[in-house]
C-alpha cells in the first residue's frame with residue numbers, strides 16, 4: 001500500500017478582458033497572420049488592476065474546491081507557483097490563504113517560471129506522500145502583462161494572464177500504474193541557460209523592476225529536445241507505454257511545440273488539450289487552466305492517464321504522469 005496524491009477537483013480563472021491579435025497589431029509591427037502561423041495564438045486575457053496573482057489564484061482555488069465538493073477547512077497546505085507575485089513578501093500563497101478565509105495549515109510560493117505548476121505539483125505530492133499534509137491546493141497564477149515590454153513585438157504577443165488550481169487529497173494506491181493519483185513527477189533545471197529567458201530586474205533592485213527578455217529561437221530549440229526527454233522519462237519510470245496515455249495536457253507556449261510533443265507520443269489531435277489559441281502563454285497557470293477546462297467539459301474522466309510537461313525560464317523543465 002502506498003499514498004497517492006489524488007486530484008479531486010480542478011478550477012480556473014481568466015480576466016474578462018480579451019485582447020485579439022488585431023488589437024495588438026494596431027500598436028505593434030505585427031499581424032494576426034504572423035502570430036497565428038508562428039504560435040497558434042488568436043487572443044489572450046489581460047488582467048485589470050485589481051486582478052493580481054493572489055486575486056486570480058484565490059478565484060481559481062475556490063473553483064477547484066467547489067468542483068471537489070471541499071471547503072477551506074479541508075485544505076492543509078497551499079503551494080502556489082508564480083513569477084509575478086503581488087509583493088516580494090508575504091508569499092502570494094498566504095495572500096490566497098487570507099482571501100479564502102482559511103485559518104489553518106500553511107502556504108508558500110514556488111518560483112520556476114513556466115514550469116512552475118509541475119514544480120509545485122511535485123512539491124505538494126512529496127509532502128502528501130511524506131505525511132506533512134493530507135491535502136493541498138496547488139495553484140499557478142500569473143500576470144505576465146505586468147512584466148512585458150509592450151513595445152517588443154517578439155515577446156508582447158506571446159503571453160496572457162490567468163490562474164488555475166487543483167485540489168489534491170492523499171489517498172491509497174497499490175504502487176502500480178493503475179493507481180489513481182500522481183504516479184510520478186520529473187524535475188530538471190540548467191542554470192547556465194538562465195540568459196535565454198529571464199526578467200531583467202526584480203523588486204530587490206529599485207532602479208529596475210524588470211521586463212521579460214527571451215531568445216525565442218533558442219528556447220524553442222531546447223524545448224523540443226528537453227520535453228521529449230521528460231516525456232520518455234515519465235513513461236519509463238512507470239513502466240507505461242505511450243499507447244496507454246489518454247491525454248496530453250502540455251504547457252501552452254506555442255502550438256508548434258505542442259504538435260511536436262503530440263507526434264512524439266503518437267496521440268490523435270483530439271487527445272491533446274489546447275488552450276494556447278485562446279489564452280496565449282499563461283506561464284505557471286497554463287497547465288491547470290487547461291486541465292480544469294478539459295475536466296470541466298467532461299473530456300478528461302476519472303481513471304484517464306494524463307501526461308503533463310512544461311519548460312520555462314531557468315531553464316527549468318519537467319513532466320508529471322497523473323491518473324485522474
Ligand code: UT7
Nearest residue numbers: 030031034038114153154157216217219220253254311312
Ligand atoms: O513558456 C516559456 C517557453 N517559451 C517558449 O517555449 C517560446 C519558444 N519560442 C517560440 O515559441 C518561437 O521561437 C517564437 C514564437 C517566440 C518566435 O517564432 P520563430 O519562428 O522562432 O521566429 P523568429 O524568432 O525566428 O523570428 C522570425 C522573424 C524575425 O524576423 P527576421 O529576423 O527573420 O527578419 C522576427 O523579427 O519574425 C520576426 N518577428 C515578428 N514578426 C511579426 C518576431 N516577432 C514578430 C511578431 N510579428 N510579433
